[in-house]
Amino acid sequence: MKRSKTTALLLMGTAPLLFTACQRTAPVEVQDGLYTSVETCAQAVGDTATCRIAFEQAKLQSADTAPQYSSRAACEAEFPAEECVEQKTSTGHSFIGPLMAGFFLSQMMGGNRAGLAQQTPQASPAFRDNRQGWLRPNGAPGAGRAGMAPVSATPDRAVTANRGGFGRSANGRSTGG
Amino acid sequence: MRRIGIVERGDWQAQAAECGFRFHTIDGARYWDERAYYAFSMAQIEHDLEDPSVEVHQMAMGLVDEIVESDALMQRLAIPEAFRDWIAESWRKREPHLYGRLDFAYDGNGPAKLYELNYDTPTSLFEAAFFQWQWLEDQRASGRLPRDADQFNSIHEALVDRFAELASSLPPPLLFAAVRESEEDQGTIAYLRDCASQAGLHGAAIALEDIGLSEDGRYTDLDNTVIGSLFKLYPLEDLFNDDFGRALPKSGLRLIEPPWKAVLSNKGLLPLLWERHRGHPNLLAAEFDTGGDLPAGWVRKPLHSREGANIELHLADGQRLHSDGPYAGPSIRQAAHPLPAFDGHYPMVGSWIVGDHACGIGIREDDSPITRDSARFVPHAIVEADAPATFYA
Numbered sequence: 001m002k003r004s005k006t007t008a009l010l011l012m013g014t015a016p017l018l019f020t021a022c023q024r025t026a027p028v029e030v031q032d033g034l035y036t037s038v039e040t041c042a043q044a045v046g047d048t049a050t051c052r053i054a055f056e057q058a059k060l061q062s063a064d065t066a067p068q069y070s071s072r073a074a075c076e077a078e079f080p081a082e083e084c085v086e087q088k089t090s091t092g093h094s095f096i097g098p099l100m101a102g103f104f105l106s107q108m109m110g111g112n113r114a115g116l117a118q119q120t121p122q123a124s125p126a127f128r129d130n131r132q133g134w135l136r137p138n139g140a141p142g143a144g145r146a147g148m149a150p151v152s153a154t155p156d157r158a159v160t161a162n163r164g165g166f167g168r169s170a171n172g173r174s175t176g177g
Numbered sequence: 178m179r180r181i182g183i184v185e186r187g188d189w190q191a192q193a194a195e196c197g198f199r200f201h202t203i204d205g206a207r208y209w210d211e212r213a214y215y216a217f218s219m220a221q222i223e224h225d226l227e228d229p230s231v232e233v234h235q236m237a238m239g240l241v242d243e244i245v246e247s248d249a250l251m252q253r254l255a256i257p258e259a260f261r262d263w264i265a266e267s268w269r270k271r272e273p274h275l276y277g278r279l280d281f282a283y284d285g286n287g288p289a290k291l292y293e294l295n296y297d298t299p300t301s302l303f304e305a306a307f308f309q310w311q312w313l314e315d316q317r318a319s320g321r322l323p324r325d326a327d328q329f330n331s332i333h334e335a336l337v338d339r340f341a342e343l344a345s346s347l348p349p350p351l352l353f354a355a356v357r358e359s360e361e362d363q364g365t366i367a368y369l370r371d372c373a374s375q376a377g378l379h380g381a382a383i384a385l386e387d388i389g390l391s392e393d394g395r396y397t398d399l400d401n402t403v404i405g406s407l408f409k410l411y412p413l414e415d416l417f418n419d420d421f422g423r424a425l426p427k428s429g430l431r432l433i434e435p436p437w438k439a440v441l442s443n444k445g446l447l448p449l450l451w452e453r454h455r456g457h458p459n460l461l462a463a464e465f466d467t468g469g470d471l472p473a474g475w476v477r478k479p480l481h482s483r484e485g486a487n488i489e490l491h492l493a494d495g496q497r498l499h500s501d502g503p504y505a506g507p508s509i510r511q512a513a514h515p516l517p518a519f520d521g522h523y524p525m526v527g528s529w530i531v532g533d534h535a536c537g538i539g540i541r542e543d544d545s546p547i548t549r550d551s552a553r554f555v556p557h558a559i560v561e562a563d564a565p566a567t568f569y570a
Contacts, residue, residue, distance in 0.1 A: 001327055002219075002222065002327050002328060002329045002330065002331065002537075002559060003310060003313070003327060003328045003329070003330045003331055003537070004306075004310060004330060004331045004332070004333045004334040005334065007306070007307050007310050007311070007333040007334075008375070009196055009197070009307070009368075009371050010371050010374050010375055011367065011370060011371040011374055012196055012197035012367050012368060012371050031399070031400060032400070033401070044401055153400075154402065161389075161390060161391055161392045162389060162390045162421075163386075163387060163388065163389040163390075164386050164387075165388075165390055165419055165420035165421030165422075166354075166385045166386060166388050166411070166416065166419045166420075166421050166422075167356050167357070167384075167385040167386040167411070167419065168419055168420065169412075169414075169415035169416075169418045169419050170356045170359075170385075170411065170415060
């Protein structure tokens with residue numbers, strides 16, 4: 001027999017997700033970034049004001065959302081010792097917990113679609129643990145790491161200076177042959 | 178080899194929709210056409226197409242060493258100087274390739290003649306590997322084809338196997354890119370992503386136009402992650418000409434097809450093959466074009482033309498034909514060997530190479546002796562010579 005014993009598709013067939021070419025409206029995307037400074041953020045998103053606001057917002061939430069420990073030793077078991085300090089929440093509750101080491105910025109990107117207002121970015125503090133992982137609050141503050149979610153974004157990734165430099169030679173034609 | 182009318186599957190359009198095959202009809206005209214099929218004998222397939230494909234592939238691969246070490250040959254192939262070292266280095270490292278398609282003129286008698294090699298951005302893949310296979314299954318099940326009808330088509334298995342071989346050598350993350358507005362190209366990368374994921378190699382899709390370039394000269398996705406490996410259904414020579422192209426050699430980006438494919442997906446390979454294998458039964462005489470009037474009995478093709486564009490034919494009987502297109506630059510000449518006509522249809526046999534194996538064919542036929550982007554994909558089957566010519570069931 002000269003042919004494949006069987007053929008199957010895993011991804012195709014759930015077609016609409018994959019074949020957007022014929023229904024082109026730029027998809028709204030969420031762009032997440034983890035930054036250790038306003039500067040790296042500004043380089044990445046090209047908007048210093050947004051990054052500064054995000055940083056300030058994150059800092060404000062920091063004490064209220066940080067993992068809380070009753071002792072320095074308990075905190076140092078999971079976070080770098082130099083970052084485990086006594087802090088106070090906005091309601092005055094004292095605890096030992098890590099300092100914010102970066103901030104997480106989540107933006108709704110409307111592509112370049114005209115008429116779609118840029119959405120307000122969502123910012124939150126980010127904490128670096130002893131295993132070089134990053135955590136951010138998942139909305140349910142609690143003792144220790146319970147209220148934290150891992151951040152999958154890599155901090156301060158390569159800063160894209162430009163897009164759109166590929167594809168012009170196609171001149172609108174199909175490029176396969 | 179015969180062209181045989183056959184009843185269409187009543188639900189083929191629904192099936193196409195179900196498996197994401199959107200470009201079966203292009204601008205209102207059929208591209209997938211199953212109102213007929215080409216019937217081959219096993220000997221025609223194995224002796225006339227499969228074995229010569231392996232041989233031509235090996236002859237072509239045998240030339241790469243020589244070309245990448247020769248500035249004069251790189252010059253003849255119009256490969257920009259800035260990319261020559263990078264191309265040569267990718268060959269020295271034997272960066273792996275995925276696939277290619279050899280286009281043959283073949284009428285069922287005598288040797289198939291090589292028109293060209295599409296070794297960088299071959300398409301018509303999904304329809305050959307998957308939809309054609311499904312067609313055979315269905316037509317056998319419905320009794321319109323004999324139960325033992327076969328097909329030269331293990332392309333799907335070969336692709337999945339090849340991706341499994343590539344998986345460990347590709348720096349992550351892997352992305353698949355094609356120009357945004359081409360439905361056909363987008364469909365092709367969707368299929369390749371599917372094959373890769375069946376081999377456990379996962380890669381996201383990105384529009385070619387969305388690729389970014391960082392200040393330190395690396396390519397990024399929309400999330401600013403540095404792209405490790407990129408399958409690009411986009412010609413290497415076009416990448417070279419694009420604004421971002423000059424960053425390629427230092428970017429660290431691993432490409433599929435790899436840079437060295439630029440020396441094979443170039444019609445300048447045809448005269449080089451002919452010089453080294455003069456008289457080979459599967460090759461047509463070819464030479465670099467010196468310009469001027471094209472003599473009778475020759476065809477002129479730009480080094481990088483695709484989809485049958487900018488082809489000029491001056492047939493032995495004096496008849497002249499030419500196709501328009503956007504390609505310019507240096508050309509080659511190839512001895513005219515018109516496609517055979519079957520009931521007014523001109524089939525070209527695309528023979529697929531995955532890794533280094535010949536693993537199937539797909540046939541596109543046009544109403545003109547020049548196979549253009551208007552060509553239709555017609556399925557094929559391997560049947561006994563005495564099988565009845567038409568089946569209604």
